[in-house]
Amino acid sequence: MNDKKINQLKNEYMSIPIPAELEFKVKKSLKEGKKAMNKKIYIKRLLATAASAAVIAISFTVGINTNEALAETLSDIPVLGGIVKVLTFKEYKFSEKTYDVDIETPALDGLENKSLQNSLNEKYFNENKELYEQFINDMKSLEENGGGHMGVSSGYVVKTDTDKILSVGRYIVNTVGSSSTTFRYDTIDKKNEILITLPSLFKDESYVDIISSNIKEQMVEQHNKDENKFYWVEGIENELAELFEKISINQSFYISSNGKLIISFDKYEVAPGYMGVVEFEIPTEILKNILVSNEYIY
Amino acid sequence: MRISSKLEKQLEEYVVENKEKHYRIAYSYVKNTDDALDIVQESIFKALISLNTLKNPEFMKTWFYRILVNCSLDCIRKQKKIITLDNEVLYSYIDEVNDTYTDIDLHKALDELPDSYRSIIILRFFEDLKIEEIAEILNENINTIKTRLYKSLDKLRIKMND
Numbered sequence: 001m002n003d004k005k006i007n008q009l010k011n012e013y014m015s016i017p018i019p020a021e022l023e024f025k026v027k028k029s030l031k032e033g034k035k036a037m038n039k040k041i042y043i044k045r046l047l048a049t050a051a052s053a054a055v056i057a058i059s060f061t062v063g064i065n066t067n068e069a070l071a072e073t074l075s076d077i078p079v080l081g082g083i084v085k086v087l088t089f090k091e092y093k094f095s096e097k098t099y100d101v102d103i104e105t106p107a108l109d110g111l112e113n114k115s116l117q118n119s120l121n122e123k124y125f126n127e128n129k130e131l132y133e134q135f136i137n138d139m140k141s142l143e144e145n146g147g148g149h150m151g152v153s154s155g156y157v158v159k160t161d162t163d164k165i166l167s168v169g170r171y172i173v174n175t176v177g178s179s180s181t182t183f184r185y186d187t188i189d190k191k192n193e194i195l196i197t198l199p200s201l202f203k204d205e206s207y208v209d210i211i212s213s214n215i216k217e218q219m220v221e222q223h224n225k226d227e228n229k230f231y232w233v234e235g236i237e238n239e240l241a242e243l244f245e246k247i248s249i250n251q252s253f254y255i256s257s258n259g260k261l262i263i264s265f266d267k268y269e270v271a272p273g274y275m276g277v278v279e280f281e282i283p284t285e286i287l288k289n290i291l292v293s294n295e296y297i298y
Numbered sequence: 299m300r301i302s303s304k305l306e307k308q309l310e311e312y313v314v315e316n317k318e319k320h321y322r323i324a325y326s327y328v329k330n331t332d333d334a335l336d337i338v339q340e341s342i343f344k345a346l347i348s349l350n351t352l353k354n355p356e357f358m359k360t361w362f363y364r365i366l367v368n369c370s371l372d373c374i375r376k377q378k379k380i381i382t383l384d385n386e387v388l389y390s391y392i393d394e395v396n397d398t399y400t401d402i403d404l405h406k407a408l409d410e411l412p413d414s415y416r417s418i419i420i421l422r423f424f425e426d427l428k429i430e431e432i433a434e435i436l437n438e439n440i441n442t443i444k445t446r447l448y449k450s451l452d453k454l455r456i457k458m459n460d
Contacts, residue, residue: 005454006423009408009423010423010424013322013420013424014322014424016321016325016326018318018321018322019335022317022318022338025335025338026314026338026342027314028339029338029339029340029342029343030310030314030346033344033346033347034346036343036346036347037306037346037347037349227303230303
């Protein structure tokens with residue numbers, strides 16, 4: 001009799017319907033929890049080493065037009081060899097209570113091809129203006145909802161500056177609770193004054209698969225050597241995060257000063273947050289059959 | 299120091315495998331899908347960021363249940379601010395029901411138990427946990443749990459053939 005009543009209760013309890021979104025929510029919060037967890041570790045690493053690009057991006061502030069020093073330290077290249085150079089065009093900066101903004105807009109100078117120069121400069125200007133306005137709006141809505149900490153920091157680094165090539169990387173670090181970092185590169189052929197896109201380097205789109213499979217190999221290899229190096233990729237045990245499949249056709253990239261193709265991923269794009277922004281150098285060997293020419297990459 | 303990713307993986311597997319159980323427990327407190335989902339999510343989040351407080355992986359279940367139950371109780375507390383129905387009112391209501399009807403709606407009776415009593419019934423009979431485990435989860439001593447368990451059963455008009 002008693003057991004019956006308990007069973008009746010238990011049956012009712014067991015028949016509580018399970019909503020379909022439960023699975024999704026569980027995975028989502030696992031991801032968020034891991035981000036938060038990694039952030040703790042990430043900060044510790046920030047203090048310990050200054051290795052990743054994100055670290056460099058966060059830790060220095062640059063005055064107007066002083067990027068010679070920057071170019072010198074970040075690429076092993078004589079300072080601004082060519083006539084083409086990068087200047088800081090505009091800087092938004094303020095710090096108020098719990099809000100921090102530091103947005104630097106680069107501007108290219110010295111290109112003969114004015115339409116290329118103008119279109120890039122205009123792009124930089126508009127993107128940063130939008131970033132700034134977005135931040136002000138977010139700040140207002142956050143303030144209306146009780147306030148909080150928020151910061152955005154954006155700027156640029158000259159990754160490569162040789163006679164032939166200029167690669168400029170622009171980064172955005174958003175800080176709301178945890179931080180996210182995105183990097184966008186523009187690579188210019190200084191001689192011919194054209195913008196180099198990833199697809200323009202190759203004969204056809206087969207580069208997507210070739211590069212992707214090489215990156216996957218590199219990921220697993222790095223992890224096997226050092227288990228702290230973790231990527232969301234097949235071959236490294238991890239059931240939850242979405243696995244890296246392939247690069248996008250217009251994946252972030254730049255060309256290093258020694259003519260190597262470097263593929264870049266944003267923070268959280270293919271790895272936990274503590275890995276920061278990650279980059280892979282693609283061996284030229286595997287690309288030689290599909291490259292249009294050896295002019296940039298060798 | 300990096301928290302061993304092995305433990306992290308264990309927790310992941312555990313919450314994925316037992317998500318339905320966890321959801322039912324949360325639901326039995328808050329009685330609505332949205333809040334129950336929120337509780338499950340919040341518990342997982344809290345569990346991950348405080349994984350370093352889990353000293354022994356063998357206790358993952360009780361450790362997680364504790365987080366889950368606390369999240370549920372927090373949620374109810376917030377709701378209570380809105381509903382403002384205290385236990386005394388609830389009790390008088392239960393007794394009235396008992397006086398009037400012989401066949402009491404068990405489900406309703408369970409819902410109307412105080413939270414601390416209801417937790418015990420759910421964990422003991424529906425989740426088949428041991429008294430010791432329940433004591434650990436609810437942070438009470440074993441005798442308190444036993445006393446409350448018998449009182450709850452009594453309230454539900456269920457006598458145990460001890």
